[in-house]
Amino acid sequence: MEEIIRGVMAFKKHGYPARKELFKELANGQSPEVLFITCADSRIDPNLLTNSEPGDLFICRNAGNVVPPHSNTTGGMTASIEFAVAVLGVKHIVICGHTDCGAMKGVIDPTGLDAVPHVKNWLGHCRAAGDxxxxxxxxxxxxxxxxxxxxxxxxxxxxxxxxxxxATQLAQKEVTLHGWVYDIKKGSVKVFDEPKESFISLEEAYPEFLEK
Structure with a gap:
């Protein structure tokens, strides 16, 4: 915790002044283009991974980067998705999994989850992936x-x-969905390619963005 406190102090002294105008603008509202749904794993940093600034991503995190199917029961993920799409008007939604995911290890071998019943129940949303x-x-x-x-x-x-x-925004072609997997060891991302029905490298998926 000591390092976290020192980090906040360093941000106030160095990080904030360097982006003072950006934070002044963000103080009046947000207009992110991307809803980024990823795992709560401490090794994943969406802004670091995407080299993005505060205000660029609307981030939702949970164990296993889960999106529960819609139901009449209100939940944090359901409300956040609705807000991001219907109110903020995001144009892209990324679901980003990652290598060495503990949640997916639990899907493969759920025998050790009896001591954490809420985790076990939550990972029921991932059961079909294992099947x-x-x-x-x-x-x-x-x-x-x-x-x-x-x-x-x-x-x-x-x-x-x-x-x-x-569903409404998809029907109007106002939002695009993206499936990613982040490789922690390699620092690379694979993207699901629908025509190929497989995950390919980010560079192969978006050659137009390669630095020349």
Missing amino acids: IVKAKYGKLEPVHIDAVIEANVLMQLQHLRTHPSV
Whole structure:
């Protein structure tokens, strides 16, 4: 905690003055273009990963980068998605999974989750990802972790489409969905390519943005 406190002091002394005009503008409102849904894992920093500034991303985080299917029961994720899409008018929604995901390890081997019943219940939203991988390989083992991570991103994208605000904007082609997987060790991102039905490198997916 000491380092966190020192960090806030350093931000006030150095970080804030360097972006004083930006924060002055943000003090009156926000207009992010991207809703970024990712895992609560401490190793993931959306702004660092995307090299973005405060105000660029509307960020939602939880264990397993889960988007529960829409229901009449109000939840934090449902309300946040609705606000980002219907009020803020984001144009892009990214669901970003990551390598070595503890939540996906729990999907593969749920035997250790009895002591954390709320986590176990929450990961029920990811169960289909494990079932899909199990059906493909005939079994579900730790070696299949990367496949489960990718399948989970796709499953959460499906859940996202059930939310009325998202479905409405999709029908009007006002919002675009993106499935990503961040590789912590390599510092790289894979993107789901619908025509190829597979995850490909960010560079392959967006060659027009490569530095020349």
